[in-house]
Amino acid sequence: MKIHFLGAAGTVTGSKTVIEHNNIRILIDCGMFQGIKTLRELNREPLAIEAQTIDFVLLTHGHLDHCGWLPKLVADGFDGKIFCTRPTKEISRLILYDSAKIQEEDARRANEEESTQHSPATPLYTTENVDAVIPKFRVVEKDIEIQLEENVFFKFFYAGHILGACSIELHIDGKILVFSGDIGQDDDVLMFPPQKPTKADYIFLESTYGNRIHPETDALIELEAIINNTYHNGGTVVIPSFAVERVQAMMYLIWQLKKDNRIPDIPYVIDTPMGINVLEVFKENRPWHKLSFEECEEMCKVFTLISDFQDSMNMVYNKKPKVVIAASGMITGGRVLSYLERLIEKPETTVTLVGYQAEGTRGRKLLEGAKDIKMYGKYYPVAAKILLIESLSAHGDQNDLLNWLAALESKPTKVFLVHGENQAADELRLKVKERYGFDCQVPYLGQIIEI
Incomplete structure (x- = not known):
């Protein structure tokens, strides 16, 4: 089994992780890169794995850095199903159309004001590109096992963070891979506490606030x-x-x-x-x-x-x-x-x-x-x-992230720390090792790991 870290590795945006096993390729999230120019420019690059060879997308939630590259993926040839919860579908639709309109407007303004290095400036994708994404969504309920093919199934479980957000438990040939997505705070104003995984061979844990504790202020x-x-x-x-x-x-x-x-x-x-x-x-x-x-x-x-x-x-x-x-x-x-x-x-x-x-x-x-x-x-x-x-913050802090691992019934083979800047991820790595003794790794962008 190969794991391709195509986004949110060493950075908090552009979430994309491909799981490749035998003849199946599953993309966990399909987010847009944001922030520094060198990252944003990656949005214009083709995926390291050809889009048409990806069979399924599993979407943890509807934030732009997790769903915002879907129109480009479809435009580049992806023709599979995109699984998500009902709120995630509704939110993703809103976010994608809004993103496309902003890009179209920014390109128009840049061309009118001649404030662009590109001639002409073009949007990454258009509202028409978003139109092609929507029919590919497949809504599933959380806590229900969904079969993708023989010996491959998954289920969503509640992650807090935002409406509809879920972590993913993916079973492939008897191995359990758990993807946290973005984990909310245990005492969020609007969301319920995130559900903790109990079984996992490999864990892909976000580390946005891996080196910080939210202040106990009102x-x-x-x-x-x-x-x-x-x-x-x-x-x-x-x-x-x-x-x-x-x-x-x-x-x-x-x-x-x-x-x-x-x-x-x-x-x-x-x-x-x-x-x-x-x-x-x-x-x-x-x-x-x-x-x-x-x-x-x-x-x-x-x-x-x-x-x-x-x-x-x-x-x-x-x-x-x-x-x-x-x-x-x-x-x-x-x-x-x-x-x-x-x-x-x-x-x-x-x-x-x-x-x-x-x-x-x-x-x-x-x-x-x-x-x-x-x-x-x-x-x-x-x-x-x-x-x-x-x-x-809608993200859990270091304590929340560590507590999310507390219900595991046995030691996972490895924990991969993603969706965090390098310093945050590395500090969380040390804390996970100190508290649980788990083998942790911070993958880099573009890295391919065999498990």
């Missing part, structure tokens, strides 16, 4: 202070947020603060069409999260929900204090850029980061103290306050 108190301080300074709070789960988690926290009259009566704005659409997915998939339908409805009443572009522009130029939640979470694109173009130079603005910021993204640069930031080909000086509420 996110409500942090958010309350940020909103009140910014309001008293006459400024706006801009919260770049992932449209899936993070937007809804922030809405929930603000709703709690508003119910208790702990924050001022100012506009609370959700300006992400996809995030608004995901709210409907939340309402339709109640068993996957903690909120009731009635709570979802009551929460939404606190917010101004913006889908129309002109309404968005009107809000961007509205000078009154407000709190705006807009995608994208790592400030790699989306409507949050329009707010930051206008507000990043103002010292009374507070930019509040509430999720992981990958290497090379604008979010990471702001977090590391960048004095200016480039948007749409122009540099803007950073005068706004840049704050991080670290405890709100």
Whole structure:
């Protein structure tokens, strides 16, 4: 059996792992690379394994770094089935169409403004490419064994993180391979605790926060202070947020603060069409999260929900204090850029980061103290306050990742640490070895390992 690490090895994006055994090839996730340019450029490269030779895709969840390369895979010749949970299909559809539209718009703007090194600039894929992906989705329930061929079957089990997210237990000729996908926190605001595996010969464990412990701070108190301080300074709070789960988690926290009259009566704005659409997915998939339908409805009443572009522009130029939640979470694109173009130079603005910021993204640069930031080909000086509420991450921290291994009934042959920057993965490797004595390896991008 060969394992091809084609993404999320030494980095947190571009998740792609191919399992090759006899005449079958299974791709676990098919994500887009994000962050530094050398990684983003990999999105334009063909897969190291010809797309038409892949039989199945198993999708852990619908974030762009796990599903965002599917249109390219299909355009390059993949013609198999894509298995996922119902919420993951719905979220992936929203994310893929949004991604395609953003790419089309960015290419159009670059060509009009002649701000591109490529002539002409072209999107990685189009909405028509996404159209070709959707019919290939096959929805399956979690905790149900699905046969792929003789002696090959899998099942999904609950991972927390975002709506629909699951880990994968894959059986091939009697060997059990477990892929964590992205694992949520044990005490997430909206998601239930992730389910732990009990049996595995080989484990592929994410390591996003492999070297960090989330602070034991109260996110409500942090958010309350940020909103009140910014309001008293006459400024706006801009919260770049992932449209899936993070937007809804922030809405929930603000709703709690508003119910208790702990924050001022100012506009609370959700300006992400996809995030608004995901709210409907939340309402339709109640068993996957903690909120009731009635709570979802009551929460939404606190917010101004913006889908129309002109309404968005009107809000961007509205000078009154407000709190705006807009995608994208790592400030790699989306409507949050329009707010930051206008507000990043103002010292009374507070930019509040509430999720992981990958290497090379604008979010990471702001977090590391960048004095200016480039948007749409122009540099803007950073005068706004840049704050991080670290405890709100949708990813489990080092303790959560270690605890996820605690229910194994026997020692696995090997644990592969993926989906993490090298330092985070290596520190988690040492911790896993120290606590459990498991043989751990941190694979590199493009590595092929025989097991």
